[in-house]
Amino acid sequence: MNPYIEAFKQKFNYNPSLFRSPGRINLIGDHTDYNDGYVLPAAIDKGIYLAISLNDTNHCRIQSLDFEDEAEVELSQDLQPATKGWLNYILGVIAQFQSSGYQIKGFDCVFGGDIPIGAGLSSSAALECVTVRALMELHGIEIPLIQQIQMAQKAEHEFAGVKCGIMDQFASAMGKAGQAIQLDCRTLDFQYIPVHLEDFSLILVDSKVKHNLGDSAYNKRQQECQEGFKLIQNSYPGIRALRDVDSDMLLGLKPDLDPIIFKRCKHVVSENQRVLHASAALKNGNLKELGRLMFLSHFSLSNDYQVSCNELDFLVNVAQLSEGVLGARMMGGGFGGCTINLIHKDYVDLFKTKVSSTFYNKFSLSPGIYEVSISEGTSRIHCL
Numbered sequence: 001m002n003p004y005i006e007a008f009k010q011k012f013n014y015n016p017s018l019f020r021s022p023g024r025i026n027l028i029g030d031h032t033d034y035n036d037g038y039v040l041p042a043a044i045d046k047g048i049y050l051a052i053s054l055n056d057t058n059h060c061r062i063q064s065l066d067f068e069d070e071a072e073v074e075l076s077q078d079l080q081p082a083t084k085g086w087l088n089y090i091l092g093v094i095a096q097f098q099s100s101g102y103q104i105k106g107f108d109c110v111f112g113g114d115i116p117i118g119a120g121l122s123s124s125a126a127l128e129c130v131t132v133r134a135l136m137e138l139h140g141i142e143i144p145l146i147q148q149i150q151m152a153q154k155a156e157h158e159f160a161g162v163k164c165g166i167m168d169q170f171a172s173a174m175g176k177a178g179q180a181i182q183l184d185c186r187t188l189d190f191q192y193i194p195v196h197l198e199d200f201s202l203i204l205v206d207s208k209v210k211h212n213l214g215d216s217a218y219n220k221r222q223q224e225c226q227e228g229f230k231l232i233q234n235s236y237p238g239i240r241a242l243r244d245v246d247s248d249m250l251l252g253l254k255p256d257l258d259p260i261i262f263k264r265c266k267h268v269v270s271e272n273q274r275v276l277h278a279s280a281a282l283k284n285g286n287l288k289e290l291g292r293l294m295f296l297s298h299f300s301l302s303n304d305y306q307v308s309c310n311e312l313d314f315l316v317n318v319a320q321l322s323e324g325v326l327g328a329r330m331m332g333g334g335f336g337g338c339t340i341n342l343i344h345k346d347y348v349d350l351f352k353t354k355v356s357s358t359f360y361n362k363f364s365l366s367p368g369i370y371e372v373s374i375s376e377g378t379s380r381i382h383c384l
Helices: 003-012 085-099 123-139 145-160 167-174 214-235 247-252 259-283 287-303 310-320 345-363
Strands: 017-026 041-054 059-064 069-074 107-113 179-184 190-194 200-210 325-331 336-344 368-372 379-382
Touching: 003 041, 003 059, 003 107, 017 123, 017 167, 041 123, 041 167, 041 368, 059 085, 069 085, 085 123, 085 145, 107 123, 123 145, 123 167, 123 379, 145 167, 167 179, 179 259, 190 259, 200 310, 200 345, 214 247, 214 259, 247 259, 259 287, 287 310, 287 325, 287 336, 310 325, 310 336, 310 345, 336 345, 345 368
Parallel strands: 059 107
Antiparallel strands: 017 041, 017 379, 041 107, 041 179, 059 069, 179 190, 200 336, 200 368, 325 336
């Protein structure tokens, strides 16, 4: 028996439907999304599972297995963000349906998953996407896929209070096994890019740290990018975002830009190019080039965008000095979280042992190490 179905039956004493939505990795392309740039995410084989069924009332009874908590919500009242953070991802989705004119009926649900919490693998986006899909199917509602993704994103904006880009929800909903998604964050145009790893594996190393300056620094980076864009736009009125700036334009204006602002812009411009080059490398089966671009991405995030930290830089340095590693980089917003590593299968066990011992000796922390594969997006996996 599936553990989520079993937990639902123990709680509510009847059978549910079961839905799944995956977490995501980003092979390359960080801090480009809010600059109208390119990203290269992929859904992974770790996800959020939602066991759910309508209950013929106007109440929603919701249980979180991972947080060992539960809540009951009356749908007739005006929904507002809750004090329980985990609940807001589901409430936000319900509110999106209601604001779109759909009447949501009461339901019972139990959810949990195998996405490591706090590792930067977008468990929140997975929960939003799986809730959108489940409520659609339970109510017989048809909504275009892009609109589903936007509803999930707005749920996070309005109820969780996180002004995220659209990459996380897009990857979770649109994922395909064995393929990354090259996404244009301005137009939402996308293409699937085959990821043939052959004798290599994707290994995530979770630093288990999250430095407090992350949120304020994240907002400051956005402001610095906007400041740089406005200054560049004075010379190039036709541009709409940093995504439209090339390296020659930026270098020509270097004397006019504050050194810090120049470095921020340099990262965004170069990272967009790395995404496009990484897609080309994958199409050509050139994993060595992909790995080189991953290292370059990390050095840019660390030195130019300055969103890395000692722990992440240490992990990438260990990877760079390890046999069998083609590439490594920090992944996500920065100041903690994971590195993503491209490693030959013959050296994975040796790498795990080395990174665990050296990281513990340096920081007195045991990192989380996870091997992931690229999986399908949001789906129903069991029907009543």
